[in-house]
Amino acid sequence: MRQSEEKTSSRAALALGSILAIIAAYTAAALASTAFSGEVPEFLSLVGDFFFGAFSWAALYVPVWFAWAAVLAFLPGWRPGAVTALGLSILPFLSIA
Numbered sequence: 001m002r003q004s005e006e007k008t009s010s011r012a013a014l015a016l017g018s019i020l021a022i023i024a025a026y027t028a029a030a031l032a033s034t035a036f037s038g039e040v041p042e043f044l045s046l047v048g049d050f051f052f053g054a055f056s057w058a059a060l061y062v063p064v065w066f067a068w069a070a071v072l073a074f075l076p077g078w079r080p081g082a083v084t085a086l087g088l089s090i091l092p093f094l095s096i097a
Helices: 011-035 042-074 080-088
Strands: none
Touching: 011 042, 042 080
């Protein structure tokens, strides 16, 4: 490998990571707004109510999962172990849904 070549993420991976990071921020805001109630815009309360209704306390894992997926997308290279761990980490919550 030449010295001028740097290991960077592809444009598609960066775009996917950005989308996942936005989804993580949105779900975190929706869950926080639902948990602390009050005057909440409907576009936040619908999502927060859905996740809390479906998953109860485990709904707090949803933004963490999306944030972890965003970090994996931003990292250069393919990490099959990390992707497998991310995919399998959702298994305990399937019985809750």
